[in-house]
Amino acid sequence: MFEMLYKRYGSALDNEMRRIVASQPNQPPDFGTMLGYSLGWVDAEGAPYHQATGKRIRPLLLLLCAESTDGNWHSALPAAAAVEILHNFSLIHDDIQDDSPIRHNRPTVWKVWGTANAINAGDALFTLAYSALEGQTASVTPQVALELWRIFNHTALELTRGQHLDMRFEHQASVTVDEYIEMISGKTAALLAACAQMGGLIGSGDSTRAAHFAEFGLNLGIAFQMQDDILGIWGDPGVTGKSAATDILSRKKSFPVLFGLERSERLQAIYRRESFGDADVKESVAELDAIGAQEAAYQSEQHYYQLASAALDRAHPRGDSAKWLRQLIEELFKRTH
Amino acid sequence: MFEMLYKRYGSALDNEMRRIVASQPNQPPDFGTMLGYSLGWVDAEGAPYHQATGKRIRPLLLLLCAESTDGNWHSALPAAAAVEILHNFSLIHDDIQDDSPIRHNRPTVWKVWGTANAINAGDALFTLAYSALEGQTASVTPQVALELWRIFNHTALELTRGQHLDMRFEHQASVTVDEYIEMISGKTAALLAACAQMGGLIGSGDSTRAAHFAEFGLNLGIAFQMQDDILGIWGDPGVTGKSAATDILSRKKSFPVLFGLERSERLQAIYRRESFGDADVKESVAELDAIGAQEAAYQSEQHYYQLASAALDRAHPRGDSAKWLRQLIEELFKRTH
Numbered sequence: 150m151f152e153m154l155y156k157r158y159g160s161a162l163d164n165e166m167r168r169i170v171a172s173q174p175n176q177p178p179d180f181g182t183m184l185g186y187s188l189g190w191v192d193a194e195g196a197p198y199h200q201a202t203g204k205r206i207r208p209l210l211l212l213l214c215a216e217s218t219d220g221n222w223h224s225a226l227p228a229a230a231a232v233e234i235l236h237n238f239s240l241i242h243d244d245i246q247d248d249s250p251i252r253h254n255r256p257t258v259w260k261v262w263g264t265a266n267a268i269n270a271g272d273a274l275f276t277l278a279y280s281a282l283e284g285q286t287a288s289v290t291p292q293v294a295l296e297l298w299r300i301f302n303h304t305a306l307e308l309t310r311g312q313h314l315d316m317r318f319e320h321q322a323s324v325t326v327d328e329y330i331e332m333i334s335g336k337t338a339a340l341l342a343a344c345a346q347m348g349g350l351i352g353s354g355d356s357t358r359a360a361h362f363a364e365f366g367l368n369l370g371i372a373f374q375m376q377d378d379i380l381g382i383w384g385d386p387g388v389t390g391k392s393a394a395t396d397i398l399s400r401k402k403s404f405p406v407l408f409g410l411e412r413s414e415r416l417q418a419i420y421r422r423e424s425f426g427d428a429d430v431k432e433s434v435a436e437l438d439a440i441g442a443q444e445a446a447y448q449s450e451q452h453y454y455q456l457a458s459a460a461l462d463r464a465h466p467r468g469d470s471a472k473w474l475r476q477l478i479e480e481l482f483k484r485t486h
Numbered sequence: 487m488f489e490m491l492y493k494r495y496g497s498a499l500d501n502e503m504r505r506i507v508a509s510q511p512n513q514p515p516d517f518g519t520m521l522g523y524s525l526g527w528v529d530a531e532g533a534p535y536h537q538a539t540g541k542r543i544r545p546l547l548l549l550l551c552a553e554s555t556d557g558n559w560h561s562a563l564p565a566a567a568a569v570e571i572l573h574n575f576s577l578i579h580d581d582i583q584d585d586s587p588i589r590h591n592r593p594t595v596w597k598v599w600g601t602a603n604a605i606n607a608g609d610a611l612f613t614l615a616y617s618a619l620e621g622q623t624a625s626v627t628p629q630v631a632l633e634l635w636r637i638f639n640h641t642a643l644e645l646t647r648g649q650h651l652d653m654r655f656e657h658q659a660s661v662t663v664d665e666y667i668e669m670i671s672g673k674t675a676a677l678l679a680a681c682a683q684m685g686g687l688i689g690s691g692d693s694t695r696a697a698h699f700a701e702f703g704l705n706l707g708i709a710f711q712m713q714d715d716i717l718g719i720w721g722d723p724g725v726t727g728k729s730a731a732t733d734i735l736s737r738k739k740s741f742p743v744l745f746g747l748e749r750s751e752r753l754q755a756i757y758r759r760e761s762f763g764d765a766d767v768k769e770s771v772a773e774l775d776a777i778g779a780q781e782a783a784y785q786s787e788q789h790y791y792q793l794a795s796a797a798l799d800r801a802h803p804r805g806d807s808a809k810w811l812r813q814l815i816e817e818l819f820k821r822t823h
Contacts, residue, residue, distance in 0.1 A: 246602035298620065
């Protein structure tokens with residue numbers, strides 16, 4: 150589905166992003182290289198790079214929602230560029246914070262240019278995201294432009310709040326399922342909510358209708374994260390491309406694990422062990438299965454997909470793009486079923 | 487002068503900033519502590535802190551420029567809060583990038599909470615700066631609100647560009663005086679330019695007049711940095727509170743040093759020495775004096791002050807606040823004369 154959407158919107162989106170990021174006047178060349186590298190356009194020496202780095206899921210969702218209200222997605226390109234650039238800002242800073250050396254099969258920005266430069270490159274993308282959104286002013290009323298800006302501010306703040314909770318959870322003795330949902334709402338779902346809302350608002354000019362799109366995006370984002378959590382434990386390594394039960398080995402506090410830790414003293418005891426190997430992973434998965442953690446995660450995922458689907462109905466999308474939006478939900482949901 | 491302005495505007499400004507930063511719904515308490523700490527409101531445990539941390543120069547300048555156009559500064563408080571919060575974002579990230587352990591006599595944010603949290607606290611302030619500016623929408627036309635947003639975007643980008651150049655200069659064999667001015671234009675002067683411009687725009691609603699204010703702020707900022715550079719070498723330790731010739735000991739690439747390195751092979755040779763102590767500092771200062779670096783820096787400083795002063799005349803400030811703006815230039819200029 151995203152492949153089809155990428156074919157439809159991808160090259161116009163890419164042009165818009167390049168216009169914002171690569172055409173800044175007086176930009177020092179090595180600065181441009183860092184920014185272009187993080188967006189997948191060049192290698193670390195500044196030479197063109199031709200392998201895919203990101204799926205551009207967020208801007209594609211925005212454009213699809215815009216098209217589903219009035220049939221015209223071109224006018225939403227500035228906002229689409231803005232959300233993708235914002236997403237990439239957060240990846241650069243996340244990679245420093247998580248000490249991650251690799252992203253999309255390449256060294257991360259801080260690995261290539263050091264932490265100080267990576268912090269600054271992230272800050273520059275953060276700013277450029279706002280510059281991209283500024284371009285939206287030309288095709289909407291001033292009132293809608295200001296509302297888009299408000300949505301964007303709120304979303305950026307949710308991202309930092311979600312990131313704060315995520316980092317805090319690593320050192321927090323116990324995390325509840327509710328706290329977890331609050332964290333992923335900020336860290337993952339808020340930006341998807343903003344994409345759907347901004348697309349709907351640009352297309353329709355109608356804030357109420359856009360609010361239904363926001364609800365659709367938020368619940369879709371939470372459901373998607375739940376699914377990722379399920380696949381991180383029970384996913385087929387041949388399909389996910391990761392080793393089996395990878396989230397258990399890293400003792401990641403994902404939904405099924407938190408569900409399990411809330412209910413099983415045995416799992417708590419396993420998770421307290423100082424060293425943790427394959428045998429502990431097997432024991433953990435067996436315990437999660439015994440207490441029905443997988444089924445509980447499915448139920449929860451389904452609950453959020455249903456909320457997303459109902460909100461989408463209320464947003465009244467139209468035409469082919471409405472069909473594609475519904476198809477998107479179904480396909481995503483199928484990954485675990 | 488700034489003491490007087492702080493008495494006039496300070497408490498209203500503080501209230502506005504607290505309204506934005508401290509009253510976010512659902513804010514995790516430790517997150518609020520990090521943000522409040524960086525703004526000087528609380529200590530690292532979250533208890534009220536009563537010592538001054540920042541001089542709030544930027545928002546005071548903004549409010550003064552606003553008052554000088556229409557006599558009403560209250561309506562510019564959201565923008566004033568925005569520039570101060572943006573400034574504090576940049577300090578948090580700068581301190582990580584420069585590995586600085588102390589600011590305003592307290593451990594820096596990264597020293598207290600670690601780099602990962604400090605990156606995120608900076609990102610949150612960056613976002614909150616935009617949220618603060620959003621509040622300006624209520625008291626200006628949508629057109630002015632969008633223009634303020636454009637100025638703010640441009641300024642934030644200049645900040646990251648200036649920071650990039652500053653970091654690059656540390657590893658660059660030779661830096662020209664022109665490159666240096668470009669760097670400080672972004673890193674120091676751009677935000678002062680934005681303060682004057684935004685204040686003038688909010689007060690007058692007139693973009694052309696606001697552009698004169700911008701020119702005033704930009705040149706004031708450059709002149710101020712030149713002065714700092716002079717004081718960093720020839721300043722009286724009893725007045726500056728720093729040791730004598732502190733910028734020479736750290737081999738900082740400030741204006742007089744770059745002027746000297748462009749002209750004196752002897753200074754180049756001294757600066758290439760592996761170890762660098764008090765004798766080298768004395769020798770460097772003697773060489774700078776011999777080639778007239780101090781006088782050249784004075785001349786340059788004076789040049790930018792004159793540009794600032796002429797631009798201020800074109801901006802047509804009025805009333806007491808106009809007198810205070812002119813007094814501000816004179817007092818700042820007196821520091822080195």
